[in-house]
Amino acid sequence: MSIRDLARHLDISIGTVSRALNGKADVNAETRERVLEAAKRLGYVPNQSGRSLRQGTTNTIGFMIESTIETVDGGGSFFMPVFEGVQSVFRRHHLDLVALLCGTDEDPASYLNRVVARRFVDGLIISATARNDPRIDFLLERNIPFVALGRSATKGDYPWIDLDFEGVAATAVERLVGFGHRRIAIGTPASDLNLGYLFLDGYKRALAASGIDFDPGLVLPANGHEEGGYQVASALLAQKPMPTAIILVNENMAIGLYRRLYEAGIHPGRDIAVIGFRESTQSRFLSPTLTCFRISLRDLGIKLAEALLSTLPAFAGQYPPERVALIWPMELVPGESDRTVPGAGTAHASTSIPGS
Amino acid sequence: MSIRDLARHLDISIGTVSRALNGKADVNAETRERVLEAAKRLGYVPNQSGRSLRQGTTNTIGFMIESTIETVDGGGSFFMPVFEGVQSVFRRHHLDLVALLCGTDEDPASYLNRVVARRFVDGLIISATARNDPRIDFLLERNIPFVALGRSATKGDYPWIDLDFEGVAATAVERLVGFGHRRIAIGTPASDLNLGYLFLDGYKRALAASGIDFDPGLVLPANGHEEGGYQVASALLAQKPMPTAIILVNENMAIGLYRRLYEAGIHPGRDIAVIGFRESTQSRFLSPTLTCFRISLRDLGIKLAEALLSTLPAFAGQYPPERVALIWPMELVPGESDRTVPGAGTAHASTSIPGS
DNA sequence: ACTGTTATCGTAAACGTTTACGGAAGGCAT
DNA sequence: ATGCCTTCCGTAAACGTTTACGATAACAGT
Known part of the structure; x- marks a missing residue:
């Protein structure tokens, strides 16, 4: 069920189908209606590989966590609410969130290298930043959009949010x-x-x-x-x-x-x-x-997501670029x-x- | 830095470069050496989108977890060791593992639908199976390779591992x-x-x-x-x-x-x-x-990975297909x-x- | 010299999209 | 009738790979 099949089925050109699906302006309202209806009826979902190949973008954001998280995380209950918050923002923009698990037997930097070189994700959220974190240099150097949960002592201008x-x-x-x-x-x-x-x-x-x-x-x-x-x-x-x-x-x-x-x-x-x-x-x-x-973890996730969006070129319109450098407050219980x-x-x- | 650049740089055809990198037989030992060396030196990493598009495979496995995990998981510390185990197996086969987070405000089945329709992953590990789990029917129907951590009452022949x-x-x-x-x-x-x-x-x-x-x-x-x-x-x-x-x-x-x-x-x-x-x-x-x-969680992860591999067509040679239906033992402390x-x-x- | 085999490599098509470009048709004013 | 603008749509190239196929050369055997 490719876009070609869909076009053949509707007796429309493949380009028009694509435009209709992507909400481009130059397509008749009635044809667009037909296309959308047929797509839903036939269960067509665009192939991500083809799309990524063409646009150079994956619509996916990676949240990188080491499996040896221990310090802040009370055994994992830290991240889930944060994910929730991040995802609630991303979903509105049709971005998918995946968690990137770097095993203990692999170097985080080399793992990161693989991920970005393969064009897996459009942007990254990294956490558990070390005081000197090579990942930050790496990402800055390659100009990969990212936001860090936790600041490091690294020089350089990058967005981060850290707990206070x-x-x-x-x-x-x-x-x-x-x-x-x-x-x-x-x-x-x-x-x-x-x-x-x-x-x-x-x-x-x-x-x-x-x-x-x-x-x-x-x-x-x-x-x-x-x-x-x-x-x-x-x-x-x-x-x-x-x-x-x-x-x-x-x-x-x-x-x-x-x-x-x-x-x-x-x-x-x-x-x-x-x-x-x-x-x-x-x-x-x-x-x-x-x-x-x-800590209001869900809100923290939301803020993280927004900070990342403002660094993504594709969202420069909606989220004006700004360097987030935020110290997240906490409330004594x-x-x-x-x-x-x-x-x-x-x-x-x-x-x-x-x-x- | 595409394969084309690499080929031009070596003054070799692009096909030969690809064959050399993928370890195909019909390439001279010396040329292969040159290609590998140049790839490493220039930091070439194949683009996953292009590769996926051509082969119809993503080399990625998804481990789906709901963010409302609570029952078995003592706040998250359950999954990390399992991931470790899974990943230790996958890495040997150049498979990447990502965690798929399904937010609480999204239906797990529809989430799954999106993931597989987009050709995001080659296979899935699902967990927290409900007694009647629509995801299982869905995956069986579409013939998507998967293994369930937790059996359900669903009819049908699918691989699962469950705690005892x-x-x-x-x-x-x-x-x-x-x-x-x-x-x-x-x-x-x-x-x-x-x-x-x-x-x-x-x-x-x-x-x-x-x-x-x-x-x-x-x-x-x-x-x-x-x-x-x-x-x-x-x-x-x-x-x-x-x-x-x-x-x-x-x-x-x-x-x-x-x-x-x-x-x-x-x-x-x-x-x-x-x-x-x-x-x-x-x-x-x-x-x-x-x-x-x-529970020996890491071993459980290893077993999960092997069970999945044996359902993946690409690994039919190394992991002969077998239906895993395993009740995982536990030791009293x-x-x-x-x-x-x-x-x-x-x-x-x-x-x-x-x-x- | 001819044929067959083997080793190695180049060519080109194909995967599923998106998008720049141009064309056709219609409307409107001159 | 001509020119121009707008609306809509089709064509084809391009993204980066892999791979089936054919080409070339070298070599051995007859």
Whole structure:
């Protein structure tokens, strides 16, 4: 069922059929009607390869994610809502969205190379940007439209949207200081990911603003998984005196942290204050419920999509080109985990912990 | 940088270049060497659109996931390892894997229609199969190669791999009965998803085998999120006498359940036995750690890929056609949550729960 | 010298589109 | 009647590949 068949069937030239389908102006209203009707009736759908070959465009946008996403993503629940938002915009413009999975055994840059060289997509959304991300240089160099979810330290003018890690860390510190805390630890992945750097930066800045000296010993590096949180808790317990508060970069870490504290008979929310990041569906079901930060992920996706559209030549009319450089705000969601007064003593007699 | 440029640059015909690149036999070893070298040096990558147009094949496989995945997937961590496995197989055959995201506001069947009509992919992996899944009929009808992760009740001969929900439920029941439990509740999504049906089936079967009457009041329907678990716990607490054990279909539910039980002063693992499904990175960090079932997700992905390959015409030589219909086994991982003796009394004086 | 075989390569068609270009037909004013 | 504009449509080229087919040359065998 090609366009040729359709044309033969209608006894019209193939060019007219194409024009009718694509909404070109110079085609009679009645003929267009006939064409559209027949196309629907015969189930004709234009072949994407032919179209791409001719126009040099694929009407497809790729959202690239590594399978080792861990830091922000609470196990994957981060991306789905973002996808939703992106797709809601793209659908209106007849763009398809596919997720590009780069396996752990392949270099992200070479993967990207393959994707763009093959003319798979018209544009890209990349995420989990490293502090120095070769993909950005690559895309800039080849002039491929893209937008980055997460800024990097790379020079160059490109559109990006990033979460306000700095602000989150600062807000958390300010809140804890307001509660009277002075020894505030922070658990963050010692990573080349940019967010680790930013997170620490906000932490330091807020400490300084509160007149508290920065103590490198309170920075507890760990991966973003549950084990990481577990290790952070162990490091916490080893300190004397124990810090009275801890800020985490990732909710999975909170679960590991809770576990280790419970094993030691320390109750988060009573013996130590915990603020986590990012809110997930679990946050309010942990015991204690976790004070954390909410992100409107769907809106983030929408904004990402719009930012990309404004870099696509084909949409220059509708979305005037503008360099998006946006720091995405987040909202604190109070929980039970930071309701604690630092002077009340840290080494409570523990209540019995089931199973430990 | 098309194949034409490459040919001109080498002063060879364009046909020879193509043959050299594709490893055809009738090309001189030395010329092939020259072509390959020049291609690499000039960064030539064949244009996928042109190739697809000519061969009618895209070298791309789509893995379709709805964005509302909830039941099996602990927030997304289910798919990534599966993707890894699938991709590890596909890469060896120069197939690309893309994830197809069907938004919640679009009908999965119509989405699928668009994808295949456009000749986007050569084959498909679909997941989250409903008990009656129109996608399966659609794909069978059009003779599109695919494999389903999850069987449905649909008639027809198609390859599928499914988790052993029935076996899991039965194993859980047997284990609990072995510990002396008689009143065993089950929390499962009252869904049109096939897994809900299968799960309940295994539960009933194992009960019957143990000579325990099936009590419909012990089937507690709820969604697969934390709220669902929370509701299940509420329903549990409302029963007199309270069941001594509960089986859950999803780990997110376990977190909600724990929360509700803690609020009521009931300790899972001491006052009530809990068995969950599926193991995630969190399972051993909950308190009590969750008895659950482990799935080798990467291997599952590998098997899925091989099943698909054996249905692709282009690989009929290497992967002889065979109808895969596989029930994927799972392994019980003991935790602390089901270490309880049913006779020891259910309404312990609760220890203080922080934050409640 | 003729035929047959083999190795290697060039030629050209084909895949399904889109689109620049031109042509035909009609209407209107001069 | 001529010229001009508008509306509509057909023609054909082009996008980048792959591949069936034929051509050439070299070589061996008779």
